[in-house]
Amino acid sequence: MLLLRVELPNVPGSLGRLATAIGAAGGDIEAIEIVEKGLDGTDVDDVLLEVVEGAMPDSVVSACNAVEGVRVLWISRYLAGGNLFPDLEVVESLTADPDIALDRLVEALPVAFRCEWAARIALTDGGPEIECASQGAPPSIDLKPGFGVERQTVGDDLLAIAPVGHGRVVAIGRRGGPEFLDSELARLGHLVGLAASIARTS
Structure with missing residues (x-):
């Protein structure tokens, strides 16, 4: 299973042309999800697909990039099963x-955001301390001081971070x-806020 992130024009027929190109390159689309609707007339979509035997991911990328207005942003193996996770x-x-809403959130986020890991981290005077982490999370996460929902880069990992409250954050990488x-x-800020609210009222 492959996960393809593409940018394409927000005009009638563009998704159909993309699907045709993927099919011609040996790809079989399982699911499509709109990730972001841009203000510049483009959308960013995640496409979950299988490739037929003998077809190469590079061929799918080339076929997509050949469609007018389409740009492949990312392609990777997707090991979470045959569905996107709404x-x-x-x-x-x-x-x-x-x-255990906050623990369940950490378990669910890697699949929901198609990323490698998630963790809940306490920001203590002695530095960040991991309270709960999914499989694949690094043993330590050296977060920079920050406020609100934000992006950070730690080593080779690109992070999104949202505050939980009481000096804790949830990070995905x-x-x-x-x-x-x-x-x-x-989306991350909304889900983290919801999980924190559910945990407080339990």
């Missing part, structure tokens, strides 16, 4: 057991890219 499923996992979009930062 935010509604994250919310359902949080409300299923409110006492992508190794090497792509950078988190503004819409993803907004």
Whole structure:
């Protein structure tokens, strides 16, 4: 399974032309999700696809880039299964057991945001301390002081960070890219705020 992030014109027919190009290159689309609707007349979409035997990911990228107005931003293997993970499923996992909503959030975020890891971190006087982390998270995360929802870079990881309250944050990381979009930062802030609210009222 491959995950393709593409930028394409927000005009009728552009998604159909993209799908045709992917099919001609040996790709079979499983799911498409709009990640961000830009103000410049372009959208950013995530496309989950399989390739037929013998087809190469580079061929899919070349075919997409050949479509007028389309630009491939990222392609990678996607190991989380055959579906994209909508935010509604994250919310359902949080409300299923409110006492551990913040832990459940950390488990769900890597799939929801198609990234390598997530962690809840306490910002103490002695430095950042990881309270809860998903598989793949680094053993230590050297966050810079910051405020609100933001991006940071730590080593090879691109991070998105949202405050939980009481000196804690939730961070998610992508190794090497792509950078988190503004819409993803907004989603992260919303989900972290929701999880914190659920945990407080449990």
